[in-house]
Amino acid sequence: MSNEIILEAKKIGKYFYEPEKFRVLDDISFEVKRGEFVSLVGKSGCGKSTLLYVLSTMDTDYEGDLRIHNQSVTGMKQNQLAGIRNEKIGFVFQFHYLLPEFSCLKNVMIPALKLGNFSKEEIEHRALERLKMLGLADQALKPASKLSGGQQQRVAIARALINDPLIIMGDEPTGNLDSKNTDIVFDIFKQLSHEMHQTIIAVTHDNDFAKRSDRIIEMQDGKILGEVKN
Amino acid sequence: MPKKFNHNISSDISMTYTFSKMKLTVVAALGVTIGIAIYIFLNSMMAGFARMSDTLIFRNIAHIRVYKDDDISRPLIASENSDKKVNALVNPKIVPESQTIVNPALLMDLLRKEKDVTMVTSQVATGIFYHKGESQIAGNTIGVNIEEADKMFDIQTTMVAGKMLDLKSTPNGILLGVGVADKLSVKVGDNISISSPVNVTKVMKVVGLFRTANSQIDKVKSFMNISAAQQILLQNPSYVTDLDVNIVDYKNAVNYSNRFSALTGYKAEAWQTANETFVAASKMRSIILTSISFTVLIVAGFGIYNILSMTISQKMNDIAILKAMGFKGNDVTRIFVQQALMIGAIGVTVGLLLALLMVNVLSHTYVGGDIGYFPIRFEPFVFFQGAMVGLIVTFFAGLIPARKAANVDPVSILRK
Numbered sequence A: 001m002s003n004e005i006i007l008e009a010k011k012i013g014k015y016f017y018e019p020e021k022f023r024v025l026d027d028i029s030f031e032v033k034r035g036e037f038v039s040l041v042g043k044s045g046c047g048k049s050t051l052l053y054v055l056s057t058m059d060t061d062y063e064g065d066l067r068i069h070n071q072s073v074t075g076m077k078q079n080q081l082a083g084i085r086n087e088k089i090g091f092v093f094q095f096h097y098l099l100p101e102f103s104c105l106k107n108v109m110i111p112a113l114k115l116g117n118f119s120k121e122e123i124e125h126r127a128l129e130r131l132k133m134l135g136l137a138d139q140a141l142k143p144a145s146k147l148s149g150g151q152q153q154r155v156a157i158a159r160a161l162i163n164d165p166l167i168i169m170g171d172e173p174t175g176n177l178d179s180k181n182t183d184i185v186f187d188i189f190k191q192l193s194h195e196m197h198q199t200i201i202a203v204t205h206d207n208d209f210a211k212r213s214d215r216i217i218e219m220q221d222g223k224i225l226g227e228v229k230n
Numbered sequence B: 001m002p003k004k005f006n007h008n009i010s011s012d013i014s015m016t017y018t019f020s021k022m023k024l025t026v027v028a029a030l031g032v033t034i035g036i037a038i039y040i041f042l043n044s045m046m047a048g049f050a051r052m053s054d055t056l057i058f059r060n061i062a063h064i065r066v067y068k069d070d071d072i073s074r075p076l077i078a079s080e081n082s083d084k085k086v087n088a089l090v091n092p093k094i095v096p097e098s099q100t101i102v103n104p105a106l107l108m109d110l111l112r113k114e115k116d117v118t119m120v121t122s123q124v125a126t127g128i129f130y131h132k133g134e135s136q137i138a139g140n141t142i143g144v145n146i147e148e149a150d151k152m153f154d155i156q157t158t159m160v161a162g163k164m165l166d167l168k169s170t171p172n173g174i175l176l177g178v179g180v181a182d183k184l185s186v187k188v189g190d191n192i193s194i195s196s197p198v199n200v201t202k203v204m205k206v207v208g209l210f211r212t213a214n215s216q217i218d219k220v221k222s223f224m225n226i227s228a229a230q231q232i233l234l235q236n237p238s239y240v241t242d243l244d245v246n247i248v249d250y251k252n253a254v255n256y257s258n259r260f261s262a263l264t265g266y267k268a269e270a271w272q273t274a275n276e277t278f279v280a281a282s283k284m285r286s287i288i289l290t291s292i293s294f295t296v297l298i299v300a301g302f303g304i305y306n307i308l309s310m311t312i313s314q315k316m317n318d319i320a321i322l323k324a325m326g327f328k329g330n331d332v333t334r335i336f337v338q339q340a341l342m343i344g345a346i347g348v349t350v351g352l353l354l355a356l357l358m359v360n361v362l363s364h365t366y367v368g369g370d371i372g373y374f375p376i377r378f379e380p381f382v383f384f385q386g387a388m389v390g391l392i393v394t395f396f397a398g399l400i401p402a403r404k405a406a407n408v409d410p411v412s413i414l415r416k
Ligand SMILES: Nc1ncnc2c1ncn2[C@@H]1O[C@H](COP(=O)(O)OP(=O)(O)O)[C@@H](O)[C@H]1O
Pocket: A016, A017, A018, A019, A024, A042, A043, A044, A045, A046, A047, A048, A049, A050, A051
């Protein structure tokens, strides 16, 4: 882990207005460094996902300031934010969200084809490398819909990695997986953060998963309750 | 930072969506095909009808007719001197004056020099009676230079007996409408006598019979040499009642008629003004066909709209993750608009072929009369217009749902 700050939340606040107005995030401030593997835990409904979507730049309806890679993204235009997500953030959700008509390989390639930093051949090569790393080299050309749940989740991780993002964000990335697949995903995250120095922020309610990460941020009722460094 | 490569992934995704759901694509494209084919077919029919009925009408009249109109006396003549307030009040009546055009040769020269004028001829038109034995028929005759008149009215194609050009070599020859000949029971080579409004009777030799599209006209009309017509009216060889003018674009005749009125000092009447009912009928026909063809296209547009809306609601997850991964609103719009356009392009292409086939079959369908085969043919402009309108309808039918897709909030889908 280096001392370079990759993500900084300053007094993030947010309201929901349905069914009645309430403050779902209340003055949340913290910093995440390069290569850190952070777990976000807390009781169901405490605002973990809501916070993650603010950090992801997809939810722009909040107060306070969010800085990613030393750049304030608060108040940026949608198109600019899309560019930042494409280049700097990878996403893994509880559900895989693969495009079912495309092969696994093509699914992994899509964010890189969008970014356009490499030629098509290079992108294909990089995608295969990542699938190999996740033990899926032999599944590359199968349609995404033909894989098992654990395999699909690993393809989704390969896709999140294709552009070498600074930050990988996960909302319960192991929520639908059995313990074996959970271990695989955890090991990959650990390897990415410690060897590739990519930052990981994962919402989880799996205590075991959280305990094995570098740092746990615990939330309660929209506030940070406390932190544990492992 | 400028991109190093543009891989056009939106277009790639669009293609995959279009061809992985072949059934939907075919159904939507079929709607466009039928819409386009019917649109082009109806519009080709309309163009064919218009061309045919215009051809038929110009066998009887010129684009613009210049003649001496009856003057009506002014009912109220204001006093010239304003202090003496004495105004004359007169019954309106036709001022008796001859129908002649003074110095027609000069006017014809003048008209021929006008821009866009293709042909000018003169004629003497008058009402007459045809006699043969006991039978007598009221009708009208037109004294013409037959070669010029043929160029203008295409008399040759209406001839059913005798030779049109025999009129030239027969000073007292006459070409009769078939209806007149039937009533008088005469055939080519027979003599008939005619009498004019000034009670001159003259024996004429029937040199030919013609049949126009209008049997009412065939029952009254005849052609003779202009000199013969001048004789029976007891007029000199410069006497002319009408100047007929053809111009390049007959649809613009109204604009020219005003100019020609001012130029000649006589009434110049455009064919549209003289045939208001005919013009109104063709307007009605084109309104009916145009609205049917547009309705069909709109229905095809709705087909695309529905199928695209359906695709989009099935692809909400894809849209959400694409936006999360950095696709902009416009990229998403592009995916679905391109899908619509591809469906449209397939539909339009097949529709053009289908329309070609329909036009071809109908153009070989015999309908009889002096129309013969159905008056329809390949109209390049109509086909081009059909293709363009089809693509425009498709574009908007795709754009509306695609814009909705572009505005999807990914968070609302991904957090489920
Ligand atoms: N779109 C929304 N509108 C209103 N309330 C919401 C919305 N999304 C989530 N909530 C509420 O906000 C709170 C926090 O939700 P969430 O961030 O999903 O919690 P967690 O991920 O920690 O379980 C919950 O009480 C939830 O019901």
